[in-house]
Amino acid sequence: MLENSWRFSKLSYGLIWKNKELLIFPLLSGIAEIFILASFIIPFFLTLQGGTGNILASAGFYIVLFIFYFVTNAIVLIFNTGLIACVFKILHGYNPSLGYGLSFAFKRLPQIISWSILSAVISVILNALEKNETISSLVTGILGVTWSAITYFVVPVIVMNGLGPIGAIKRSGETLRSTWGKALIGNFSLKIIGFLLLLPVLILLGIGLFFAINAGSPVGIGVVAGLGVLAFIVDYLLTEAVNSVFKCYLFVYATDREVLDEGYTEAFADAFCPKRR
Template identity: 35%
Template sequence: MFERFRRSVELTKASLAVLRADRELLIYPLISFVGVALVSISFAVPFLVTGAFTRTTESGVDPVTLALGFAYYVVIYTVIFFFNTALVGAAMIRLDGGNPTLSDGFRIAASRLPAIIGYAALAATVGMVLRAISERVGLLGQLVVGLIGFAWNVATFLVVPVLVVEGVGPVEAIKRSAGLLRKTWGEQLIGNVGIGLVFGLLTLGVFIVGGLLVALLASISGLLALVAVVALIVAVAILALVGSAVGGIFTASLYRYATTGDAGPMFQTETVAAAFRPKGSR
């Protein structure tokens, strides 16, 4: 466990080094978050007008709710994948020794838009099917669905950089992603590093410290407590942005290692090589 955390910290540091060299990479997840919020707000209107929320609660999912839900997920995933593709594309340029600009990332993502939409539709379909099954089965069935979902996440881990570099369609990108993982790290993979774990712990620490500070200031002044709450929200938002950018950079380095054997100038090859491991090995 400690070794896994150590690798996660090392990869986080390496990804942060790339981010420090190209701070504009933070713009992609920022716009993505704003886009997701706007899409969610815009879809709330048809859901309310059609009474989809009420029908879902009282009598299960009807065709209108299903169609709206599917459309929502497709649009949301398209927004997320578009800006993630832009981020990974720009990161790949940096890892290859270039000096990317914001327009480089947007240009790459725009050129892959049809494949991004197709992949978003596939991801939405898989997500909705797994969720529907999970809601209708018992605990054992939910565990099986969870394993299937985990397998999907692993198999599609490199889809975005595949789309960026190889320009294939969504189905071929999924096959290529799974194939690269199997070829590089073998069968029955499990994650051996967790950049999300690092940022999860950082966020937890911020919440704990911030919560204590808010409680302390609340006993002194309501205004000071409000300022502390705002500062806490801003700090968590910044961590989320940085974590998203770092995750995209790491994905780019992982793809680079899987295809060339070199993760990039800021990454230690042996650490990236340990990102996944065969199940049962240490």
């Protein structure tokens, strides 16, 4: 499994390295998320001031929470759809522009909006269940993991097939059921590898911070802190882009039995092996 994860990492990071402009999609998505979060601080504060026991305040909180989830999902999905649309084109030998990805995302706007509504509803329900003392946190955790699993390929389905939310969930679930394997584990492994790539940078920054503090240098502390923030931003952009690329490769192979890089045929075949009955 570790060998396959390393192969998938090289494959996915390699595509990003050759097409660095793809990092603009997660960058724009991250900036948008920051502005959305900032704009909802006051509404959340006002609804929470009413107290958890107040029915009207609780209703207000969940309405604001739904709007927050909906707006966040829609914005993130627009940029993610654009990224995945470009990756699919690249995998099939084309060289798409960023404009192509964004224009494609806006063509899928009806599907994006409908999926964002459904996703926001499910997120609010899961949030409410987590706060319910009569329901075990284990149950809500299982429900959350199950939802994440069956919707794993939803964005590629929206991009490739233009299906609505129900059709996208069904197709995503069918893809996992018909070619069950290590897709989700592989995705998790890529995140671990992304952290391991960041770890040496964090160690060096920690050493630099230690010396800056001992020297009593505010400038040195500020520089190290700035470099730390930059390192986390770069790692976030790479991780988001690489995960999308990985998902595209898996989806293409899972649905079409098509591996564009023949050297990775064995790895993909191992990741998507038929279920044993």
